[in-house]
Amino acid sequence: MAQPILIAENVDKSFGITHAVKHVSLQFERGEIRGLIGENGSGKSTFCSMLCGIYHSDGGRFMLNGKEIRAHNQVDANRAGVSIIVQEMGTLSGLTVAENIFLGNEDRFIRLGVKNTPAMNREAQRLLDEYGFGHIKASLMIDHFHFEDRKLVEIVKATYFKPQVLIVDETTTALSQYGRDELYKIMNATRADNRTVIFISHDLNEVLQHTDHISVLRDGELIDTIPSQSATEDELKRLMVGRELGSRYYRTDYPDETKPLDMVLSVRGVSVPGQLQDVSFDLHRGEILGVGGLSECGMHELGKAVFGASYDRKGSVTLADGTAIRSIPDAIRHSIGYASKDRDNESIIVNDSICDNIVLPSANDLAENGVLMQRKLNRFAGEHADHMSVKMTGIGQFVSDLSGGNKQKVVVARWLGKASDILVLDSPTRGIDVKVKADIYSLMAELRAAGKSILMISEEIQELLGMCDRILIMKDGKINAEFIRSRELGEEDIIAKML
């Protein structure tokens, strides 16, 4: 057997009290696509970050083609032959597309200290054309392009120099089907070229389809590496969680559509310049209403508009009794809760305690004649955090210490604490592991049964199909189609209306 392309020996890393990666040893073969899966906080991203020099390992080493690599930053790692495409935005605004692609490697275009911009642009354009992304102009500012095109630029940046090992870290969640297909092509080409791809994704189906082997991490430890061909999604879930997950994941009921429902929220003619155009719909009691579309279709702004958080909103959002929702305090006072897609900036105050975060929206209710007693706040926050089984050392712990799934649990806890009747959940399971995902789905079903109403905005079609009573599909800031829950409804029907 040929020598493995990459060997990780006993790699170890702790962050403060969290032992993120526990003595992991792994081998990667030449010419394979290796899936790397695990729940949030299982250590997969930390593992890859050490490989590309974003973090330094506490112990162990990486051997690439028999030589130890010690990268101190990403440019180092690139030169050693390791490259990464990350989940979040990896391009820098204020630079051109070409400058982004060659960031840290400008030397080759510099003569006597002067940068040859035309040559750089020409070379970048040649690469873009070669990848089939000719619609992106290398000389323009990156800011001219939307999220997906920037992601494509990042892909070019990470792969043009033919790295020995390419890491794709949770990138596909940010991409539409077109972008995903392009990425898969590049992954396959890398494999065909006898180089190696490490593919991280929460979408198990996708991992099964596009990889040769899958390594599973749990709590920082390597559990197993299995061939993808014979693996099943349930087997992977079991390995990730360490126990059998119930068959319940999405809802399984398909109610009669004939049952009339009470309207609880009415959205009429809502427009936000550049984002939404004349959107109208009703939300009913005990309904999960889904909103889907491409990420730029305006659906995320719609959530903000309903919550009273849009600047410059026209049109009306009213409750059943005619109360108008014009601002965030209006919305909160009238039992509307909101979880943003941008969890760390908009949903939760990361540098504040779990207690303060849970208490904030309910602070007025908890006050007696304007007086807040800390003991009462602690009890309130403790109750609701426990109810959501947030993994924490105590309610005084800062949210910044929590994993993505647990942060989302805190977000949900605060709105349940506020006894919200209407929940606007924007991408509620984004970047969240299977177990918390299942918790959130079953909670949504419970809330629905209890007569609450949920407006779920999601980029995941499966989730919309699995959870919603009705689905609105948006395109270019307008509602393009409406679907009623049914067994016959398939992904293709939805995609057709998104594009």
Add this chain to the structure above:
Amino acid sequence: MKSQNIAADSEARSARNLRNARVHNRLQAFLPLIGLLIIVAAFAGLTDGQIVTMRSVRLILSQVYPLMIASTGVFMVMTLGSLDFSQGSILGISSIVISWLSFYSIPLAIVGGILTGAAIGLMNGFFHVSFRIPSFIVTICTMYLFRGLCAYLTTDAPVAAMPSITALNQDWIKLAITAGVLLAAFLVFRFTRIGIDLKAIGAGELAARYSGVRTDLVKVLAFVAAGAITGIAAFVNVVKVGSITSTAGNQFETQILIALVLGGLPISGGAKVRFSNIIIGTLISLILNNGLVMIGLDTAMQQLIKGVIFLAVVALTIDRKSLKVIK
């Protein structure tokens, strides 16, 4: 066998890490207090115990009142993650207003001083919030503006208050005022939602807005409160000095800033602020000032040492994770 060792090892390690984190947190909470004790001990040694004599203690206490009062207001502003450099000028203008009004009635003078401070605070808050100008820029502008006005009003002669006002210059009165301000601010900070709101804005303004905090309103209120409270400090100042010159309150803003930071207030504000920062901070800063004078250093040397200590404290205590930009 080997894997068992590794497991045991990692468990021991995470227990150790947890313990370290706890110790670290507790240490950070007590650091300012420890600093205060060290500074007292150090100067007691350097001055052969002079600094702990009754005379020195009374001297230091006489300087504590205006600084501690005004720091209480700025504490709220800094919890937001903002800065307020206009405090010195507010002290100057409010002192002048109080002096004028003292000829009519003392209560009127106090109310006038508070309203003057509040008005300047409102101006700070309005420009900061409505025009989205960072607070340190707005307050540097108002600092110069009102310093200029202060100089203009005192061009011909210092503004004198009613001479009998200095009869109020008694420790128990000033102590009562200071304690009253501290207590009122503490109650508001601890037992109303304003405390949670201030910390939330400092920790993450956008998320605070999405959590229902009326961020703009709270910010304006904090600046108004800081101005009004400095109006009270101005009264204590007038009582002590009797007449106001153009330099009244000069550099007062930096004294406040240094006191709060020495007291352990994170310069980025947010959820890690503690009310005790005000009290410990003002004491540290005044003992430092007086101690340096007592050991006979000249002014240039004193400033140099204070600068070094300030820089060191900020560098040691700054919360790099949450510091984005001073608002």
